Amino acid sequence: GAGVSQSPSNKVTEKGKDVELRCDPISGHTALYWYRQSLGQGLEFLIYFQGNSAPDKSGLPSDRFSAERTGGSVSTLTIQRTQQEDSAVYLCASGGKGVLRYNEQFFGPGTRLTVL
Amino acid sequence: EDQVTQSPEALRLQEGESSSLNCSYTVSGLRGLFWYRQDPGKGPEFLFTLYSAGEEKEKERLKATLTKKESFLHITAPKPEDSATYLCAVRPGGSEKLVFGKGTKLTVNP
Numbered sequence: 001g002a003g004v005s006q007s008p009s010n011k012v013t014e015k016g017k018d019v020e021l022r023c024d025p026i027s028g029h030t031a032l033y034w035y036r037q038s039l040g041q042g043l044e045f046l047i048y049f050q051g052n053s054a055p056d057k058s059g060l061p062s063d064r065f066s067a068e069r070t071g072g073s074v075s076t077l078t079i080q081r082t083q084q085e086d087s088a089v090y091l092c093a094s095g096g097k098g099v100l101r102y103n104e105q106f107f108g109p110g111t112r113l114t115v116l
Numbered sequence: 117e118d119q120v121t122q123s124p125e126a127l128r129l130q131e132g133e134s135s136s137l138n139c140s141y142t143v144s145g146l147r148g149l150f151w152y153r154q155d156p157g158k159g160p161e162f163l164f165t166l167y168s169a170g171e172e173k174e175k176e177r178l179k180a181t182l183t184k185k186e187s188f189l190h191i192t193a194p195k196p197e198d199s200a201t202y203l204c205a206v207r208p209g210g211s212e213k214l215v216f217g218k219g220t221k222l223t224v225n226p
Contacts, residue, residue, distance in 0.1 A: 004159070031212065033213070033214075034186075035210075035214075035216075040218075041218065042120075042203075042216040042217055042218040042219065043203070043205070043214070043216040044159070044216075045213040045214065045215070048212045048213055050212075056212060056213060058213075059213065062198070081130075091159055091160070093159075104150070104162055104165055105150075105162070105214060106154075106160035106162055107160045107161070107162075108159050109157075109158055109159045110159050
């Protein structure tokens, strides 16, 4: 019955290092989304999963960004060779099918990434 | 290009002073307009979904309305606990992603 959870809540890394961000969606939700929220900017879509497949990766900003989802549940967003412009809050959302709830996305608390 | 513009960027109200937030949008084939509330350091909290022009939804002191070009979030007799950033988003046709505006930061003073 818990909501979307993300870990870590905060991550500080050095430029050039790789980072992994984790998302645990609401149990039973088949859709999973990643967004990025930079200071002064709106939420920016990154990638969408339906089950373990990613039919829409159009928001990934470069090939340094990748994501996977296993078992139709947990997802990991990986950023390789981090740059300072990657600093942002990374938000995960999940959504399920149902008469009233098909279109809504429910967000986790986010991971604040700081690249020094 | 799908676009969402929210106004004002910031709004200060006295407790009990009703007002409205605006969300203007251009989108190809709207499949839902969404309102979220975001508190500092937290993820967005879902408030409403509106699907067609003329639709209205209410929750406590909040009422959301939708036309073909914009949505309003009306806040009646706000309280300090209503202070937050309110985000508007649209889902374009043929897409599962949400396109967000930059939000309106609401402050309600006691």
